[in-house]
Amino acid sequence: MGAAVTRLIRNFNLENRAEREISKIKPSRAPRHPSTKNRLREQMSRHPEIEGEISRKDDRLLSFLKDVYVDSKDPAPSVQVKDAETPQEPKEFRLPKGQQFDTMNMNIPRGKISIEEALTLLNNHKLYPEKWTAEKISEEYHLELKDVNSLLKYFVTFEVKIFPPEDKKAIQSK
Template sequence: MGAQVFRAFRNFNLENRAEREISKMKPSPAPRHPSTHSLLGEQLRHHPEIKGEIASKNDKLLALLKDVYVDSKDPVTPVQVKDAETRQEPKEFRLPVGHHFDMMDIKNIPKGKISIVEALTLLNNHKLYPETWTAKKIAQEYHLELNDVNSLLKYFVTFEVKIFPPEDKKAIQSK
């Protein structure tokens, strides 16, 4: 219902409003500054040939312009030259470590990177067996840098669920 009311107000007296807009005066060019207007008028009074010279074409200049041939090319930036010179070497890939959690869709992984499953696996292995799964061994196993592995082990941990029994009730023993 509200749309019909709004449409009625929008279309009310539409033809008259459109005709009024169309019949308005078109904007005129911006006026010149009075000081320049008087100077231009004075120059035209002293030199009336200027007005004819402005309107006429100079055949000599047109002939010279026809002889000009411009062939332009975009300038080559140093970045484009540098990119053309440096040929990209093929990236090294490695096979995923372990074939669990349906990782068969991943065929190869770039060296220096790991998949999410591998990250969770290595974090869990390090948490369970920190003596055997050291940062150095993980870096060698997964072809990572030692700094990255140290940061990964320091700042990321796998989820661990701990259930605390309420203090006022007895904990239910699982069977």
């Protein structure tokens, strides 16, 4: 919705605005400094042929300009492009662990995990840290050990704690 409104505002009265911009008086050159004007008048009075030289086009220079030809080429790509004929190597996939979250039939590439698996392994490590070590998780989910260590260090699962109100007794769970 926002893009449509923006587009309407941007394109509103576009032709009239463009016509108004085109019909504006073109900018003139910057004015010269007063001290420069005096020196220019002085030089023009001494050498009147300079005025003709300034306004005259030099045919020799124009012919040089016509001879200039610019040809640009892209630099060679640093990454070599693989031949289209060679088939791409099939990636190794694995089935997701658990399936308790009713995931559809999906294959996960090795070295990656799904969100459900990440939550499961983080929760397992939190509940049983001696059993679910970084090495075991790395082996179980086919991940690199440094990635698992970073995952365990920087990500934690949510922990819900309910504190009883101060003025009421807490209901004891059985």
